[in-house]
Amino acid sequence: MQRVRVLVIDDSALVRKLLSTMLACDPAIEVVGVAADPLIAREKIKQLEPDVLTLDVEMPRMDGLTFLENLMRLRPMPVVMVSSLTQQGAEVTLRALELGAVDFFTKPSNDLASTFAAGAQEICAKVKLAALTRPRVRTIVRKLEVAPRLSADAVLPRAQTPDSRGGSRIIAIGASTGGTEAIRVVLEAMPPDAPPILITQHIPAAFSGPFAARMDNCSAMRVCEARDGQPIQHGHAYIAPGSQHLLAMWDGARYVCRLHDGPPVNRHKPSVDVLFRSVAATVGAPAIGALLTGMGDDGARGLAEMREGGAMTLVQDEASSVVWGMPGAAWKLGAASEMLPLDHIAARLLELARQPIARAMRAVT
Incomplete structure (x- = not known):
């Protein structure tokens, strides 16, 4: 050899x-x-x-x-x-x-x-x-042109309290090797009113804060390192701290970020499988999952759980991945319904998010 x-x-x-x-x-x-x-x-x-x-x-x-x-x-x-x-x-x-x-x-x-x-x-x-990797020059992304969209709240506030549980899109993204750049490509193409995005990237604790700040500078969304109990809101992306698992939970009135200091899962902390499982259990069919470039198989089973619960799921293709370990494992497991090149993923996530939630809910009933 x-x-x-x-x-x-x-x-x-x-x-x-x-x-x-x-x-x-x-x-x-x-x-x-x-x-x-x-x-x-x-x-x-x-x-x-x-x-x-x-x-x-x-x-x-x-x-x-x-x-x-x-x-x-x-x-x-x-x-x-x-x-x-x-x-x-x-x-x-x-x-x-x-x-x-x-x-x-x-x-x-x-x-x-x-x-x-x-x-x-x-x-x-x-x-x-x-x-074994294929070096990639920094991808230049053309940001999607999304016209401003006003809701009925601009004319008349809604009187009744909305039933948020099961009624909101949440996007969950996982990545590892090559993921810091892949996540940048996705976030750079997102409009400021995009659905909330929860992100688990395998990264040391000292790097997750600076990484979130860098993503905030390049995205129209507000990007931050997730805090325990932080409300999950439209137009925001939440990145798991490098030393804790990130979960999506329902606190009785809204979705919130929960941080868990449990043991590493798949030898990773934060783990993509932990994020995806929490989203599958808490958000269910309205959720959308994406697994990007990375070594190993963390996230493959969690993505399968999301799909089994009715969520729409996709993975990054081999040609555009630095390492096709995690997305490849998910694809072979049947955890994703679509496989796309990196520069198509943001647009597809937005397309899926615009689909009526009732359609996704019917798919699992």
Whole structure:
């Protein structure tokens, strides 16, 4: 079996040595070279033709983001970012994922030798997975033109209290590897009055807040990191915190976000299966589920539960996925009725949301 050829790019000699040693311990990986900055790396890429790069952010002569942007424009290839686990590191890493990086590995701020050794299995797995992906340049999305729509409330307020339970659309989305960029593509195309969207993305706790803030800046919807007890409202998207499961619950008067500090499910916390199961049980047929790019099978069974309850479900297709693990597992399970390329998903979610809810309710009665 051909080994994955890796070029390590980092301005720290210690980090270069540690990463090289960790990666070289895996028989499926070959470290073909190291580079102290992007200009040296550029020449070594031409000479060595690596399969995967590990890339630092703060380097002399050219920063990692500038190099990554140029690389994805001129010679797209799999890149795993090596980033510090800080607020600033989280912002920069999310930007790198937007530019085309496949994944990231968190660089500890102290005790490098012991911490890096503990993460050897993780970095090797990420590099081997990256070698199997198809690098994608940032997708430019044309936002949907949606005319403003007024309700009867603009003329006469409704007097009676609405029976919200079972009467409102809620969209649930799950994703993992490649998902931060896929979610951006979906949210960027959503109008400000879109149905509420609950999102579970596999992401560390330090990154979920900055990720939500970044999505809020690029979407016409209000996007936030979900809080326990927060009402679920139209025009809002709620992203699961990186350390807690996100659920949709009914509090007797309205749908609300619930955060649960239970154990990891499918080795993930937050878990897509937990979100989808809660939506299937609480929202039922009016719900819409979408499973995007990601490694593994988290979300496949939950999406099946949503479909069995009458919800409309779809998955991202293989060609547009960074990794077709989660959506592929759901498709093979029969959990989704449709499979679409990423740039068609937002429009289809809105189409499904506009369908009369009575139709969905009849489908399960």
